[in-house]
Structure formats: structure tokens, C-alpha cells
Amino acid sequence: MSNDEIQLFKNSIGEFIGINRFFLTNLHRQQALFYLYDNDITKDYEKVLFEISIDPNKSYCYITSFNNFLNDEKILFTLGPICRLVNIQQQDYGKI
Numbered sequence: 001m002s003n004d005e006i007q008l009f010k011n012s013i014g015e016f017i018g019i020n021r022f023f024l025t026n027l028h029r030q031q032a033l034f035y036l037y038d039n040d041i042t043k044d045y046e047k048v049l050f051e052i053s054i055d056p057n058k059s060y061c062y063i064t065s066f067n068n069f070l071n072d073e074k075i076l077f078t079l080g081p082i083c084r085l086v087n088i089q090q091q092d093y094g095k096i
Contacts, residue, residue, distance in 0.1 A: 001048045009050070012085050019081050025052075027073040051087040 009017075026032040029049075036047050054060070060077045 001045055003046065006046060006048060006088065006090060009048075009085060009088050013087065015085060016082050017085050019077065019083070020079065022079060023077050025075050025077065027075065031072055046090050048088060048090045050085065051089075052083040053086050054081060054083040 026035070032049060036049060054077075060075050060081065063074050063076050
């Protein structure tokens with residue numbers, strides 16, 4: 001994610017945001033960090049971990065039963081979910 005994009009999200013912490021695409025997330029922080037560490041990026045972008053809160057009665061699908069990995073709990077969000085941006089952390093993943 002570019003620094004400009006990160007700053008836009010940082011300015012929205014505590015607010016509701018809408019997502020205009022499908023996205024996949026993990027219920028466990030350590031597993032999310034594993035996937036974050038596993039991917040390489042260019043020098044123009046930073047890796048970012050988003051912490052969100054969402055209404056449990058909204059549009060998402062718990063897809064763990066379709067997953068081949070043990071203890072890897074995933075949720076697939078449909079188009080257009082609204083969630084509250086709780087926190088954003090970047091780069092220093094040792095402290096996340």
C-alpha cells in the first residue's frame with residue numbers, strides 16, 4: 001500500500017469505511033502476520049495490517065470449512081461491506 005493510501009486510512013481510524021470489492025481476512029492475528037511476512041513488495045509500498053470491527057449480522061461468509069489448513073479461520077466479505085476501522089499498523093511487525 002502506498003504511503004498516501006496509508007495516510008488516508010489513518011485519518012479514518014474510528015470511522016466507518018466501505019469496501020468496494022470482495023476481501024478475505026483471517027480471524028487470528030498471528031496467522032495474518034504469517035501471510036504478511038510471506039509476501040514481498042517493492043520499495044514504494046509498505047505492508048499494512050488492518051484491524052476492523054464489523055456487525056456480525058452483515059454480509060460475510062465464514063469459509064474455514066473450505067480451507068485445507070488447520071486452525072486457519074477465514075472470512076470472505078462480499079461486495080460493499082461497511083466496517084469500523086479500529087487500527088492500522090505498518091512496517092515494524094515485531095511490535096504488532
